[in-house]
Amino acid sequence: xxxxxxxxxxxxxxxxxxxxxxxxxxxxxxxxxxxxxxxxxxxxxxxxxxxxxxxxxxxxxxxxxxxxxxxxxxxxxxxxxxxxxxxxxxxxxxxxxxxxxxxxxxxxxxxxxxxxxxxxxxxxxxxxxxxxxxxxxxxxxxxxxxxxxxxxxxxxxxxxxxxxxxxxxxxxxxxxxxxxxxxxxxxxxxxxxxxxxxxxxxxxxxxxxxxxxxxxxxxxxxxxxxxxxxxxxxxxxxxxxxxxxxxxxxxxxxxxxxxxxxxxxxxxxxxx
Numbered sequence: 001x002x003x004x005x006x007x008x009x010x011x012x013x014x015x016x017x018x019x020x021x022x023x024x025x026x027x028x029x030x031x032x033x034x035x036x037x038x039x040x041x042x043x044x045x046x047x048x049x050x051x052x053x054x055x056x057x058x059x060x061x062x063x064x065x066x067x068x069x070x071x072x073x074x075x076x077x078x079x080x081x082x083x084x085x086x087x088x089x090x091x092x093x094x095x096x097x098x099x100x101x102x103x104x105x106x107x108x109x110x111x112x113x114x115x116x117x118x119x120x121x122x123x124x125x126x127x128x129x130x131x132x133x134x135x136x137x138x139x140x141x142x143x144x145x146x147x148x149x150x151x152x153x154x155x156x157x158x159x160x161x162x163x164x165x166x167x168x169x170x171x172x173x174x175x176x177x178x179x180x181x182x183x184x185x186x187x188x189x190x191x192x193x194x195x196x197x198x199x200x201x202x203x204x205x206x207x208x209x210x211x212x213x214x215x216x217x218x219x220x221x222x223x224x225x226x227x228x229x230x231x232x233x234x235x236x237x238x239x240x241x242x243x244x245x246x247x248x249x250x251x252x253x254x255x256x257x258x259x260x261x262x263x264x265x266x267x268x269x270x271x272x
Contacts, residue, residue, distance in 0.1 A: 023248070030241035037237050052238035056246070063243070065218060066225035069135075070204055071250075073221060076139040077146065077203035078196050084143075085150040085195065090180060092151070093158035094166075104152070111148040118144060119212045126213060133216045141209040146202045150195040157191035158184070193261035201251050222247045 033049040131137030169179035207223045229240040
């Protein structure tokens, strides 16, 4: 039994190393001098240089503008998803709706639609409502990618909460909305944090909708800003790796903050 545990631990460590190695290589490439990037396969740095980071912050590169736009869009998508998904998932979990299975299947099918299939219809629709080159338009477009998934995840959390809690709250004089916000939502907090982290990360790294709907450079996200390092005469790999490292930091911080809620949410349903 002890050998089996050691074997599983070694296997788990091996899998973690495989998943983290691309991140390590990205950081390593950003710290190499520009003359040692191509053709260098050493996994340990011989020389460390912050030249690429200096290029990003010293040149006329609107890094803070791209970060600000990405934060506004990602936070808008996160709050929009939670605002719409929380009551929608609650209704799917509590109400005995006719054709509920078909409705859930429809939500699953929507989740499977690739963004490249929806980009052109959304562009045509948003152009009619003057939503191109706007935060509102890109936020709504990004919500189409994550909202169905968030609804399905939150519905699972609601299903594990006894309906007796709501009935007791109603007997105490609470309205249905008050019982929902004061009693039910606190019990699904791990699910809310999980869905918030998922929504933020997906919106932060989205590229196609931003490329299609945002033509003004002042509204570009960090993913669009990375294109400036790839030109007709080559790619500045060092600068590209440096901006990739910097753009990954918010995602890492989000998971560090929410990891205990995400891990706790795995067994939250049964415990509650």
